[in-house]
Amino acid sequence: MSFAVQTRDLTLRYGSTVAVDRVSLEIPPGTICGLLGRNGSGKTTLLSAMAAFRRPNAGTLLVDGEDPWENARVLEGVVLVRESGDVLSDRSLEDNLALVAQSRPHYSHELAGTLMDRFELDPRSKHSALSRGRRSAFGTIVGLASRAPLTLLDEVHLGMDAPSRYEFYDALLADYVSHPRTIVLSSHLIEEVQRLLETVVVLHHGKVLLTEDAETLRRRGVCVTGPDQAVEAFVAGRTVVGRQSLGPTTQATVYGDLEPEEIAAARGLGLEIGPVDLQDLFVHLTGKEAGR
Amino acid sequence: MTADTQVAPVRGNRRGPVLRTVRWLVRGQLVIAAWAVSVVLAGATVALIVWANLGEVTASVVQFSRQGGIWFPFAMAIGTITAYLPVHVAAGMTRRSLARAAVLAMLVMTVVYAVALTVLLQVERLVYGIAGWSHELTESDTSYASSDIDLVLGTHLALIGTAQLCGLLVGITYYRFGGWWGTLTLPLTVGPIFGVMWILQAGLGIAAPGLDLALRAAVIVGLLVVLAAAFSLATRGATVHTATG
Numbered sequence: 001m002s003f004a005v006q007t008r009d010l011t012l013r014y015g016s017t018v019a020v021d022r023v024s025l026e027i028p029p030g031t032i033c034g035l036l037g038r039n040g041s042g043k044t045t046l047l048s049a050m051a052a053f054r055r056p057n058a059g060t061l062l063v064d065g066e067d068p069w070e071n072a073r074v075l076e077g078v079v080l081v082r083e084s085g086d087v088l089s090d091r092s093l094e095d096n097l098a099l100v101a102q103s104r105p106h107y108s109h110e111l112a113g114t115l116m117d118r119f120e121l122d123p124r125s126k127h128s129a130l131s132r133g134r135r136s137a138f139g140t141i142v143g144l145a146s147r148a149p150l151t152l153l154d155e156v157h158l159g160m161d162a163p164s165r166y167e168f169y170d171a172l173l174a175d176y177v178s179h180p181r182t183i184v185l186s187s188h189l190i191e192e193v194q195r196l197l198e199t200v201v202v203l204h205h206g207k208v209l210l211t212e213d214a215e216t217l218r219r220r221g222v223c224v225t226g227p228d229q230a231v232e233a234f235v236a237g238r239t240v241v242g243r244q245s246l247g248p249t250t251q252a253t254v255y256g257d258l259e260p261e262e263i264a265a266a267r268g269l270g271l272e273i274g275p276v277d278l279q280d281l282f283v284h285l286t287g288k289e290a291g292r
Numbered sequence: 293m294t295a296d297t298q299v300a301p302v303r304g305n306r307r308g309p310v311l312r313t314v315r316w317l318v319r320g321q322l323v324i325a326a327w328a329v330s331v332v333l334a335g336a337t338v339a340l341i342v343w344a345n346l347g348e349v350t351a352s353v354v355q356f357s358r359q360g361g362i363w364f365p366f367a368m369a370i371g372t373i374t375a376y377l378p379v380h381v382a383a384g385m386t387r388r389s390l391a392r393a394a395v396l397a398m399l400v401m402t403v404v405y406a407v408a409l410t411v412l413l414q415v416e417r418l419v420y421g422i423a424g425w426s427h428e429l430t431e432s433d434t435s436y437a438s439s440d441i442d443l444v445l446g447t448h449l450a451l452i453g454t455a456q457l458c459g460l461l462v463g464i465t466y467y468r469f470g471g472w473w474g475t476l477t478l479p480l481t482v483g484p485i486f487g488v489m490w491i492l493q494a495g496l497g498i499a500a501p502g503l504d505l506a507l508r509a510a511v512i513v514g515l516l517v518v519l520a521a522a523f524s525l526a527t528r529g530a531t532v533h534t535a536t537g
Contacts, residue, residue: 053381053532070528072309076384086382086532088375102312103383148384 001106002029002182003064003077003150005050010059012045019045021206022059027184029149032176032196034214034278035186037203038286043186044082046203047152050184051080063150076105080152081143083159085135087127093138094123097145104146111175112145118167132159140168144175151183158188165189169196194278204286218275221255222263226271234266242280253280309385313393314400317372321401328364329408332357336416349425352438354409354416358431361409361448362455362485369398369459374467378532391524398456406448413438447492450512454488457519464523468530484515 005027012020020042027033037043048054049061052068052075061067068074080086087096093116101107116123119137121130130138136159143153157168173196176183187193200217202209210217221241224231231250242253253276258266263273307315336353343349373394380390417438420427427438436443461481466474491508 048532051382053378055529055531070386070388072386072389075381075386078384080382086378088379099316099379099383102307102316103309103385146384 001077001149002180003074004029004062004182005150005184006060006062007046008060010046010049010061011057012042012049012054013057014045018206020049020056020203023203023206023208024059025201025208025211027182027199027201029182030180031198032172032183032185033199033201034190034193034197035184035201035203036190036278036282037186037209041203041286042206043203044154047080047154047184047186050150051075051078051152053080076103077149078152079104079143079146079148079150080154081139081156082154083136083139083156085127085139087138087142089128090126092124092126093121096127096138097123097142100142100146104148106147106149106179108145108147111147112141115141115144115171118171119164133161133164136160137164137168140171144171147175147179147181149181151181152186153183154186155188165192169193172196190279190282191277197278200278202282202285209285214278217278217281220257221253221276221281222258223251223253223274223276224266224271225249225251225274226269230269230271234269234271239284241284242277253277255281255284309389310393310396313380313385313390314396317376317393317397318400321368321372321397322404324368325401325404325408328360328405329412332360332409332412336412340416340419344423349420349423351426351428351430352413352416352420354412355429355431355438357409357412358448358451361405362451365398365401365405365452366455366459366462366485369394369456370463370466372397373460373463373527377464377467377527377530381532387528387530388524391527394460394527395457395520395523398460399453402449402453402456405452406445409448409452410441410445413444414441446509450488450492450509451485453516454485454512454519457516457523458482458485460523461519461526464526464530467533468526484519488512488515 006025008024010020010023011018023042023046035043035047045054049056050063050068052070055069063071063074063078066074068078088099097112101109101112115137119134119141121134121138121141127135127138136157139156140153140160143151143156157165160168169192172183172185185193185196194214197214199211199213201211224234226234226249228245228248228250231252235252235254239255240252241255244251255276266273332354336357339353340349343353376394377387377390381387417427429436429438436447438444458481462474462478465477465481469477491511
């Protein structure tokens, strides 16, 4: 099972601060969606509403076609894992997994066991005794082993070191392929997660800046690589959202559609044309000049 | 909006969320209660030995554990609801099921604590009888003898039950409404404990003792129902705290 998410004019406030401002979006079922945004953009608040941690102040939110607030059927199928972890910190990991196993109809003991081994976690350890990285790893285990039709992972992997993060990405992808479901992944590490994403939602100042499938987004620009001078000649007059140089070679990310003849011309200059880097695009879209 | 996949729910012998949560909460609380009762037993034994060696034993020692029997479960109830609410919702269950489960678990624990304290008191009375000591209840609010087992148990049930429901209410009020409101409403959230103490001690001033007792019991049960309803209402609207992002 996979749950879809639909919001219309969804608004969430903390006192007088508007965290999510009239957000309308759709997350199709059975996809991995990247929820991207700068700090304070409203990602966590939006995910909290989807998991019924928080009640919206205005607008509508539907998960699998129903309001998730105090909805037993829907909540059973929604898991939100936050970096802080919502676990019994004074209890062992196996106790915490037992609680999750009892509550989640699709829970996989086998996957949890495999991931516990892979992340080298001792089931008898108390959660409060774990390092930040291991707590994050445990959070990912809870999130993945629950196999919830709507799995929300909110920066859950940020505390993990690089090898553990890549273990997590591989595990997520492998389990998603064998057990498709809707996964919303919120992360700052866009470079690392972009290969996983099928759809992307970018939040900025509590509003939806864009919501598109990842392929369409990548076609919003190109990555041009080649000799310095040729690259500079080609990008002159275009919007460059990222640039890297290594010796005589430069790579520039150009925002905007390119006509086929422009791409042919670039290739004629000896330039390599590749897909746009989501991170550069994200930085460009959410930069200071981006409208509130 | 549901896409079919090969994933089938693994239901097996899964209980409903209320029963699962009651079991979970009671299991954790029972371990703590066992420790608490052991401490009372050990403390009372040591105190009794010291007292017997210093002079004549004239009153129950276990009776003084009643205050602990009220305020310890009260504190546990505060901790339980504030710590468990986010975990419960994050595990995919409703606040409604938590409210019901917490009240049921607290009722179970009320019986456990009340029976344990009553049994301890009766065992102590037995020991006093063998030793030839006088087993007096000297706490100012007790108007019965330790041999009145039904009254002893009833008093324990009323006080501990009220204390636990008040603990749940205090906990959820602080969690949901914050420190200011949690503190300002303490007279309402803790006050019922003192109210029940007063009712148990002073009675309702009705001349017929049987009727007075029945009315006292009815008033206390009514109060417990109101407390449980207030707790349930406050829990069902609670936001699970989160950092903005």
